[in-house]
């Protein structure tokens with residue numbers, strides 16, 4: 170796994186963060202060293218896929234990057250599910266397709282279809298399990314409600330959405346404490362203060378966190394019946410949103 174050194178030297182001008190070839194090359198290292206709890210969330214996505222994925226339905230991994238969640242989900246779902254891995258970054262999709270081709274053709278597992286598309290435009294239907302793992306934070310705020318409503322409408326009774334996000338806090342003391350703890354986490358993982366500062370500048374207008382309450386309210390409005398935050402590590406959190414079984 171190639172080490173992320175993208176922001177290690179001083180940049181004259183730090184441009185806006187993009188999921189380009191340079192980022193794709195180091196992405197697994199970057200995300201593991203930058204997101205506290207990332208490995209725990211992935212492990213639980215695998216467990217949740219086993220519980221929520223239903224036979225003859227679609228499973229969606231929206232903003233799939235290099236397919237970390239997709240590949241874990243594939244091991245857990247019924248063989249007659251179709252897993253749709255969607256990302257709009259050409260470099261990500263290209264690398265994921267290579268990865269899937271090179272992995273041995275497995276028999277007895279669900280098919281993965283990779284799509285290069287904007288998740289806000291992507292048609293979804295007959296879905297039992299949908300994953301938005303650290304993706305909604307990159308979608309313009311005014312498009313988030315429509316996306317979550319489209320997801321809720323596509324989910325069958327008893328199905329679920331897993332939403333993980335970087336979150337912010339109304340309380341200034343909490344915001345500053347959890348932000349500091351996140352920076353300590355990055356430092357402990359080998360990032361310098363320069364790397365942390367330059368990446369923060371690059372992400373400033375690209376990664377837009379919201380509060381836990383904003384997420385909960387929006388998921389309820391979108392049509393989910395049970396909205397349960399289940400994980401938080403510093404300023405990263407994950408929520409499970411479930412559609413009720415239909416009353417028989």
Ligand SMILES: Nc1ncnc2c1ncn2[C@@H]1O[C@H](C[S@+](CC[C@H]([NH3+])C(=O)[O-])CC(=O)[O-])[C@@H](O)[C@H]1O
Pocket residue numbers: 188200231232233234235236237238255256257258261286287288289301302303304307308
């Ligand atoms: N509008 C959009 N449409 C499609 N994809 C998008 C859009 N906006 C951003 N992306 C994609 O969302 C992904 C976010 S990374 C997800 C990690 C992964 N889920 C993981 O479990 O490893 C999280 C992070 O980098 O912090 C990138 O691959 C973007 O190209």
Ligand SMILES: O=C(O)C(=O)Cc1ccccc1
Pocket residue numbers: 199200203204335368372376
């Ligand atoms: O929020 C941050 O400071 C991050 O670094 C998160 C992140 C991780 C990987 C790609 C983009 C943003």
